[in-house]
Amino acid sequence: MQSGREVAFFLPVVCTDRGQHKRRLLTVARRELDGSGGMSSALEWFAPPMGAEAEPRSLIGRDSYIFACPSCSRKPQINRAKWWNLVDEAGRARLRELDLSLLPF
Numbered sequence: 001m002q003s004g005r006e007v008a009f010f011l012p013v014v015c016t017d018r019g020q021h022k023r024r025l026l027t028v029a030r031r032e033l034d035g036s037g038g039m040s041s042a043l044e045w046f047a048p049p050m051g052a053e054a055e056p057r058s059l060i061g062r063d064s065y066i067f068a069c070p071s072c073s074r075k076p077q078i079n080r081a082k083w084w085n086l087v088d089e090a091g092r093a094r095l096r097e098l099d100l101s102l103l104p105f
């Protein structure tokens with residue numbers, strides 16, 4: 001019997017600007033065993049995809065997560081499907097965290 005939602009893993013998402021500044025935690029991605037997921041601190045250091053409600057030219061993406069590191073000027077924008085693929089890969093590889101500044105975009 002399954003009782004409630006069980007978490008498969010948590011993945012802290014950080015920025016270090018490739019080692020240029022102190023490790024900065026932006027959010028924690030959470031993957032649940034039923035395949036759903038979420039991220040903490042929405043709208044603080046990242047904006048989730050907002051679909052049709054996204055205003056043109058606003059910081060909110062329609063299909064993308066947009067991260068904004070407060071310690072450097074990095075503002076990576078990542079397609080929703082691509083982002084969760086990355087999170088799952090990191091989870092399978094048992095990475096302790098994901099450093100956005102080391103990703104190739």
Ligand SMILES: [Zn+2]
Nearest residue numbers: 015017069072
């Ligand atoms: Zn940064």
